[in-house]
Amino acid sequence: MEGQCYPHEYQSILRGSDSPAIHANIPLEKLYDQLCAGVFLNNRTVKYSVEKESQKNCFMMYARGFSIACSDDPSCWKWVTEKDAPSDGVLVEMAELLKVRWLDVRGKFDLSNLSPATTYEAVFVIKLKSSGYGWEVPVNFGVTLPDGTKKEHKVNLKEKPKDQWIEIKAGEVSTSEYKEGQMEVFMYEHSDHWKSGLVLKGVLIRPKNYINK
Structure with missing residues (x-):
């Protein structure tokens, strides 16, 4: 990951992840591609992603x-x-x-x-x-x-x-x-x-x- 602009509150948000392989304490550099692709939260009622260019948070509420x-x-x-x-x-x-x-x-x-x-x-x-x-x-x-x-x-x-x-x-x-x-x-x-x-x-x-x- 280029730059040091970390997605806002990403660690707190990831605590609701549906995937046991995704943890808030994993270094961002290892998570970034997954965050850009999207992570499901709260039993697939929400999807969290990061806009690649701006590194801003995005959400899909199902x-x-x-x-x-x-x-x-x-x-x-x-x-x-x-x-x-x-x-x-x-x-x-x-x-x-x-x-x-x-x-x-x-x-x-x-x-x-x-x-x-x-x-x-x-x-x-x-x-x-x-x-x-x-x-x-x-x-x-x-x-x-x-x-x-x-x-x-x-x-x-x-x-x-x-x-x-x-x-x-x-x-x-x-x-x-x-x-x-x-x-x-x-x-x-x-x-x-x-x-x-x-x-x-x-x-x-x-x-x-x-x-x-």
Whole structure:
């Protein structure tokens, strides 16, 4: 590893690693390639990685770690297991919407794990199935910051590509302004009509000018 810019709080974060071979006390030089590739935490509900160019922390929060209204009702949602990426054999759980009126998905993230003095964006990763329906009404996406500030906007999902993973930005947070506390990310649509055919992979939290694609 070049330079002495160590990823923020990486040792503390790695204590939640799912892999017994990855320990917080291993020298960073031996861990760095793995950190850039990503390390699963908390029973594969989170993936921690380091952006190679900037050495800033990134996170993927998977669907199983979210609060999803009616997700325990098999007539409303089903849990599916798929590869995290085509080139990655690791399986993660994703939530597929079967049929609901009340769409409400929320997740919380501890900002103290993000790199300092950085603007981050929170991005929902979803797939809209061509067989889906009920997306005539725009869906609300947003974030609630630690001081209660809420930022949200509407997105017309009916116009988005089908049967492929797409990214929908929820919002941004600056760790110069918010150094700790929890940020909530959310997606909701509460109108009284049925909706179906959305698959939730999770939410990416990454530096706004993300380089390590």
